[in-house]
Amino acid sequence: MKKMKKGQALLWRGVQCTYQASLTPDKVQVYLADESRYEVVPIGELTPIRIEALEKPEKPDALVASEEAWQQARLRFDQVVRYLQGARDKSALSLLAKKMNVSEPRAYQIVQKYDEDEGPSCMLSSRRGRKVGATLVLSSVESVIREAIKTEWKGPGTTHRKVWKRVRELCVTAGYPVPSVNTVTARINLLGEREKERRRSGSKSTNDTFQARPGVNRRTTPLAVLEMDHCVVDCIIVDETTRRPLCRPWATIIIDRCTRIVMGFYLSIHHPDSFSVAMAITHATLTKDNWLSLLGDEDLDYPYYGVPEKICMDNAKEFVSKVLKRAAEKHRIKLAWRPFGKPWYGGTIERLNGTLNMSYIHFLPGTTLSDVKLRGEYDSSKESCLTFSEFRLWFSRCIQQYHNEKHRILGMTPHEKWMECFSEGGKLSHPALVDDAKGFALDFMPEKRRVVSRDGVSLNSFKYWCPALSPYICPGKRRVVKYNPNALKVVWVQVDGGRYIETPFADLTIPDLSISERKIAIGQLKEKSEYQGASRAQRQSLVIRQSAKNRDLVAGAQKSTKRMRKAVENAQQTKFSESVSAIRPAERSQPGESGMDYTKPPKKFEVDL
Known part of the structure; x- marks a missing residue:
C-alpha cells in the first residue's frame, strides 16, 4: 500500500512545499521552504510533483519493451521487494544476487533502481551504446551545420546535399574537419517532418499535411451562415470595342453554408473593393427579378434571396472596413473573420471557387488553367474571345447549372436542399423581404x-x-x-x-x-x-x-x-x-438630349420694370 512519505514534494496554491505529517483525516502539515514556515492545509488542495524525476536519466518505455525484458523486470521487482522486506544484510544480498544470476555489486545497483511508484518498469535495462542525441562531432562543426541548415534548407528545391555543400564550404574556410553527408542528413532529420516541410514548402502546405482539422461545418437552416470571398477567374476576356485581350475578371461570391446555394455574386473588371462587397451583399439579399430580365435569358431562374444572420470572410481590407461593420450592425448581420493564415475556416467558399474553375471555367476559350504546367503551349490571350457581357451571361448559366447538379455533401442538388428547407408539410414558404431595398443597398456602399x-x-x-x-x-x-x-x-x-x-x-x-x-x-x-x-x-x-x-x-x-x-x-x-441595382439613379436627360446647347450663354428675356 502506497503512503505519503515525509519530504514528498507537493504543490499547494501554486507554491512548492513538502509533506511533514498527517494531522486529521482531511488536513496535513506541509513545509514551505521558500518562506521557511509550516502550514496546515486541506489534503484536497495538494498536488503531488516529482522533482527528482527531472534529474533522473530517461528510462526505457514499458510499452515498447520486449516480452522477455518485461518478464525479467517483473521478476526482479518482486525479488527486490522481498529483499527490502527482509533483513537487508550481506547474506540476503548474496542470496538476491544468486537468484538474479548477477554479481553482488550489480545486485546492489538493481536494488538502488527500485521505485515503488514506478513499479516493474524501473527494473527495465537501459539501452546500451550512445544515448539518443549524443554526438561525436566537434561543437564548432555542429554550429556550422546548424547555420547551414538555417540558410540552405528552405524553398521547394532544397536537398540534403545542397546543405552539405554549404557545410563543406564553411568548414574548409574555417579549417574544420568536413562532416559526412549522412551526418548532415541526421541533423536535418532532427528538425522533424513538420518543420522540414514548413521550411521547404511554407506554412500553408504544412498545415494541409500535418494540421488536425476535426471540425465539421454543420448548419441546419438556410441564411444562418454565409461565406464570402473574392477570386480571380481563370479566363481572359476581351473588350467590347476592339475585341483585344483585356484581363481576367474578378468575382465576389457569397454562398450559403447549409444549402450550398450561391446567394449572390458580383463580377468586375477592377480589383475587388468595398463597392464589390456592397454589390455582392445586395445581390445576395434582394430578389433578382430585374437582374434576370436584363440578362435576357428566359431559361435562367434565380429564386434565392434573404437577409443572412452571419457572414464569414477573410481579413481583406474591404472586409474589415468601418462601413461594412456599421451597415451589418444596423441590419443585425453578424460578421466573422477567419484566423490569419487558416483558409480552411472558409472551406465552403474555397471549395466552390475550385469547383467553378475546375468543372466549368477551365473549358472556356481563353482559359489560363491553374498553372503554367497545365497550360503548356496553349496561348490564353490569343484564344480569348468572350467579352465581359458574354462572360457574365455564361457565368450566370454556370451558377444555375451548379445549383441543379447533385452535391456530394448534401446528397441532393443545392436547389432541392433550398426547397426542402422552405417546405414544411407540403406548404411552401419564402424568406422575409427587405423593407427598404434602396436604403439597405446604400448602407453598404462606399462613403465619405x-x-x-x-x-x-x-x-x-x-x-x-x-x-x-x-x-x-x-x-x-x-x-x-x-x-x-x-x-x-x-x-x-x-x-x-x-x-x-x-x-x-x-x-x-x-x-x-x-x-x-x-x-x-x-x-x-x-x-x-x-x-x-x-x-x-x-x-x-x-x-x-x-x-x-x-x-x-x-x-x-x-x-x-x-x-x-x-x-x-x-x-x-x-x-x-x-x-x-436597387440604387439605380433617377432617369435624367443627358446633355444634348433636351435639344439645348449648354455651350452658349442663356438667352436674355426682356423684363418690364
Missing part, C-alpha cells in the same frame, strides 16, 4: 463625410447639388455621402433620420465618368503647363475633356493602353450594374 454648403457637396473634385438639400445646409456639420466609384454622376447624401437624398452633378453638362478614368486623365495632364497653372474649375474641365478623348481613342481602336481600355470597359459595364 462631407459638409453640405451653400454651393452644394464637394466630392472627388466635383460639385453636387439638389434643391432638396437646401434645408440641410450647415457649414459645421459633416454628413455621410455614399457614392459609386464607377459612376460619379450622382451621390447620395444621408440626412436626418437616415434618409438618403439623391444628388447629381451641380453642372448637368458634365458627362458621367469613373474614378479610374479620372485618375488616368489627371496622370496624362499633370505634365502639361495648361493644367499646372489652371484653376480648380479649369482643371475639372480639362479632366473631363481628356476622359472623353480617351474613350474616343479606345472606340477608334487606336494605340490605347490596357489600363485605359479597362477603365472605359468598366464604365460601360457600370450601366448594367446600375440598371439591376
Whole structure:
C-alpha cells in the first residue's frame, strides 16, 4: 500500500512545499521552504510533483519493451521487494544476487533502481551504446551545420546535399574537419517532418499535411451562415470595342453554408473593393427579378434571396472596413473573420471557387488553367474571345447549372436542399423581404463625410447639388455621402433620420465618368503647363475633356493602353450594374438630349420694370 512519505514534494496554491505529517483525516502539515514556515492545509488542495524525476536519466518505455525484458523486470521487482522486506544484510544480498544470476555489486545497483511508484518498469535495462542525441562531432562543426541548415534548407528545391555543400564550404574556410553527408542528413532529420516541410514548402502546405482539422461545418437552416470571398477567374476576356485581350475578371461570391446555394455574386473588371462587397451583399439579399430580365435569358431562374444572420470572410481590407461593420450592425448581420493564415475556416467558399474553375471555367476559350504546367503551349490571350457581357451571361448559366447538379455533401442538388428547407408539410414558404431595398443597398456602399454648403457637396473634385438639400445646409456639420466609384454622376447624401437624398452633378453638362478614368486623365495632364497653372474649375474641365478623348481613342481602336481600355470597359459595364441595382439613379436627360446647347450663354428675356 502506497503512503505519503515525509519530504514528498507537493504543490499547494501554486507554491512548492513538502509533506511533514498527517494531522486529521482531511488536513496535513506541509513545509514551505521558500518562506521557511509550516502550514496546515486541506489534503484536497495538494498536488503531488516529482522533482527528482527531472534529474533522473530517461528510462526505457514499458510499452515498447520486449516480452522477455518485461518478464525479467517483473521478476526482479518482486525479488527486490522481498529483499527490502527482509533483513537487508550481506547474506540476503548474496542470496538476491544468486537468484538474479548477477554479481553482488550489480545486485546492489538493481536494488538502488527500485521505485515503488514506478513499479516493474524501473527494473527495465537501459539501452546500451550512445544515448539518443549524443554526438561525436566537434561543437564548432555542429554550429556550422546548424547555420547551414538555417540558410540552405528552405524553398521547394532544397536537398540534403545542397546543405552539405554549404557545410563543406564553411568548414574548409574555417579549417574544420568536413562532416559526412549522412551526418548532415541526421541533423536535418532532427528538425522533424513538420518543420522540414514548413521550411521547404511554407506554412500553408504544412498545415494541409500535418494540421488536425476535426471540425465539421454543420448548419441546419438556410441564411444562418454565409461565406464570402473574392477570386480571380481563370479566363481572359476581351473588350467590347476592339475585341483585344483585356484581363481576367474578378468575382465576389457569397454562398450559403447549409444549402450550398450561391446567394449572390458580383463580377468586375477592377480589383475587388468595398463597392464589390456592397454589390455582392445586395445581390445576395434582394430578389433578382430585374437582374434576370436584363440578362435576357428566359431559361435562367434565380429564386434565392434573404437577409443572412452571419457572414464569414477573410481579413481583406474591404472586409474589415468601418462601413461594412456599421451597415451589418444596423441590419443585425453578424460578421466573422477567419484566423490569419487558416483558409480552411472558409472551406465552403474555397471549395466552390475550385469547383467553378475546375468543372466549368477551365473549358472556356481563353482559359489560363491553374498553372503554367497545365497550360503548356496553349496561348490564353490569343484564344480569348468572350467579352465581359458574354462572360457574365455564361457565368450566370454556370451558377444555375451548379445549383441543379447533385452535391456530394448534401446528397441532393443545392436547389432541392433550398426547397426542402422552405417546405414544411407540403406548404411552401419564402424568406422575409427587405423593407427598404434602396436604403439597405446604400448602407453598404462606399462613403465619405462631407459638409453640405451653400454651393452644394464637394466630392472627388466635383460639385453636387439638389434643391432638396437646401434645408440641410450647415457649414459645421459633416454628413455621410455614399457614392459609386464607377459612376460619379450622382451621390447620395444621408440626412436626418437616415434618409438618403439623391444628388447629381451641380453642372448637368458634365458627362458621367469613373474614378479610374479620372485618375488616368489627371496622370496624362499633370505634365502639361495648361493644367499646372489652371484653376480648380479649369482643371475639372480639362479632366473631363481628356476622359472623353480617351474613350474616343479606345472606340477608334487606336494605340490605347490596357489600363485605359479597362477603365472605359468598366464604365460601360457600370450601366448594367446600375440598371439591376436597387440604387439605380433617377432617369435624367443627358446633355444634348433636351435639344439645348449648354455651350452658349442663356438667352436674355426682356423684363418690364
